[in-house]
Amino acid sequence: MKGRRTALVTDVDRALGRTIALKLAEAGHRVMAGAASLQGLDDLPRETYARGLIELVKLDTRDASSCESAVAETKRRLGALDAVVWAGGFATFGPVEEETEADAQASIDANLHAPWRVLRAALPCLRESPGSIIVAVSSAAGRVALPMGGAYSASRFALEGLCDALRLELASFGVDVCLVEPGLLRDRVHELEKQSVSAKNLFGVGPSSPYAALGRAATRGYRALMGKAATHDQVATVIERALRSKRPKPRLAVTRGTAAVMLARRILPDRMMDKRLTRAVKKRS
Template structure:
């Protein structure tokens, strides 16, 4: 069955790949870009020309603005009529030892990566609640389950996304709305290339050992890129498409997409926390959230 899906942050990376994958599978995609008539014009043209039985409709939407999100969702509904699913993808990476990350940098990161999805969800939920159905997909990360050296700020934003999404899953289940968290590992997208570094570099000389640890993390996770079958961003896009196509009420809470060592660790954390969390909710009489 063809679905209508809004995807944020489609100018490049996983958002763009997901939009193309969904269209290729016959779905209607609302691809949001911050500036489709300006700096994102080329990306908008390529998205609208996406091959496949589905189609891509481009809408301007900046997740950092309440007004832009409200206007963008309104424009999307006017153009496509309804939404079956929303993929909260728009985000960026901020790395560096914690002391080098300024308050302003952390505030901007959280505004995009955490408050951004919240803005989108608040804008679409009245529509989904009225339909008594739909799917919200939150793009987290392996870094949303594991904190590593020089990734504290980015991990903090994704840990927050995990908590926000999990609570929404409990709250919206009785309304017939599914929520799933997708946890990509390391993939060759523009996320790493476009990452922002901590701005206070004056503190770095004392952090030689921590910087060495950070480089070891990069080397260890990046070793997957030289494997015989390296990770392909399409794996994440296909996983999202399968969630969109899955029967209502049967979508998983979390889905790790990483065939390598980071994915193994994330899946272990997922498995280790689910049973005690579900047991706690049941003990509190909240079975409706788990049904």
């Protein structure tokens, strides 16, 4: 098992990033917790009994210079950097025909361009430290596209492709690249409910839309899966284990359900997989 890491964790101003930062610190890792705004985060180092193991740094993943500054500050203050945990993400949902180009661009910017900036800034440090690791929180939607999530799936597929390429490019430097795939997070439906005007349709599909029935079915499907959805703590636990592993797997499913979907995606022909997904939706329509 690997010893204590020095990790840069992104997006700690959101619940998932915060949980990951705390989990790593409580396990003994040194953590530089980054966020675009540090307002309201002064209590983060005090939330863990591992006092002094979390420090804060401004990290705006929309700005390449901010990413470079955060990496330099991490190395200056902590003396090293041998782990980067990408915990960000953004989702828009709806049928492809009805989502706007702005919706798609927002997903691509948040789920591909932002991690690209962070990783590109950190790579020189990671290459200088054999045994370093990159962990990116992705999604099962980056392996299996579902209705009402075209733009989101496209952005997650892109992140997975980026990480697959990095894994090959960095192998000779002894740097591991690991994708963590939670599947549905327990708070996702709650976020959709806040954004939606209809309790029967969480995807913004109007009653006159040709996709209205599909939207209602997908809504029921999401709600039915909530009991099996991953928690932030489960995701953080998987990430902490990856940081301690001598040889972490390239992809780590957080729940058994997600692992089953990933297995089906690998072994089933595309048309058979399509039939299974279509049948699952029709059962709820």
